[in-house]
Amino acid sequence: MREGWDLVKLGSLCDIQNGFAFDSKLFNNDGKGLPLIRIRDIKRGYSETFTTEECDNAYVVKDGDYLIGMDGEFNIGQWKSENALLNQRVCKLLPSSKILPRFIYYYIPKALKDIEDKTAYATVKHLSSKQIKEIHIPNISLPEQQRIVDILDREFAKIDALKANAEKSLQAVKDLFQAMLLKELEEVPGVRQVELNEITEICLGLTHTPKYVEKGVPFVSVKDISGGKLDLSTTKRISEKEFRDFPYGAKPQKGDVLFCRVGTIGKPMILEEDTPFGIFVSVGFFRPYKERVLNSFLKYWMLSSIFERQVEINVVGSTLKNLNTGWLKHFSVPLPPLEQQRRLVDRLDILYRKNCTLQDNYQKTLTLCDDLKQSLLRKAFNGEL
DSSP states (O other), rough: OOOOEEEEEETTTTTEOOOBBBGGGGSSOOOSEEEEEGGGGGTTTOOSEEOOOOOGGGGEEEEEEEEOOOOOOOOEEOOSSSSEBTTTTTTEEEEEEOOOHHHHHHHHHHHHHHHHHHHHHHHHOOOOOOHHHHHHEOOOOOHHHHHHHHHHHHHHHHHHHHHHHHHHHHHHHHHHHHHHHHHHHHHHOOEEEEEGTTTTTEOOOSSOOOOESSEEEEEEEEEEEETOOOTOTTTEEOHHHHTSSGGGGOOOOOTTTTEEOOOSSSEEOOOOOOOOOOEEETEEEEOOTTOOOOOHHHHHHHHHHHHHHHHHHHHHSSOBBBBOHHHHTTOOOEOHHHHHHHHHHHHHHHHHHHHHHHHHHHHHHHHHHHHHHHHHHHHHHHTTT
């Protein structure tokens, strides 16, 4: 923070309009009524959910208004669409004439993240309008606010253009791999359609939360699986004694195909090491019948649109998607003979490595863009711009 700046509570410069508890029975996806802003709509700036329910004009959001999500991740965003309605657990900023709304937009994300990190939760974190009003913000002149906003708008626009190009290239790389993967799977000779439970044992993790300890055996959940890798650096731990009592289906072994069945469904990875760990029910693993299927073949099948299409049909949950094992076991797999699987996997391994290298390069560009934004924000509010 720049030396000499006075800090005041946001509530002294800006009021907060909380959302209304609209009746979900009146929601529709047919465009009837007005769009309804839910938490997931804040960052993207538009909604695909509508309601015919009438309400006070105070709950109407207009193009350009600034909103904050109050559950899960505490994000601030600018509404960029037609008039819409403010749903519960979303709030709207009502700045006074003493502060620019865009200055608030740039300044408070770090404060919101600090609140989020400190908020205890059982399932979902909650933010209150009182907490938002308690955020301290620089009480500086409007011309100085405008100067900072103008600089950040200009520089962020350049970064956003670079980021958009990287995102476009990243998606093109993903699409190319998906097309090549699908072509390989469809053209391999000797394919027969089988159900998943005919070629592998499907195991899910522990259905209850164990007692955590400071040191012990890792207890893996979906947050520990990313990019085909297992990251145990922040994984919670359980005692070795409790791990020994875990059921068979909660103890993956080397060679198993680990996957997520909650949230982002799939994300398959083959366990290359025999490091003992337990899994929560949000994670599962396939233990292939080796005389029928290769674990690498299963991985590529899960990465393909063949698997994704079946997930879309069978997944349940609107906010947190999950895949029922009863349906999963009946998923259809285009299974070639083992020798054809080996040849196919050899070709796909080469394609996959090249694709991952390209994706990593574009992902580094995206990370760099985010880092540049954070650096600019630090300089702006340290008085270095």
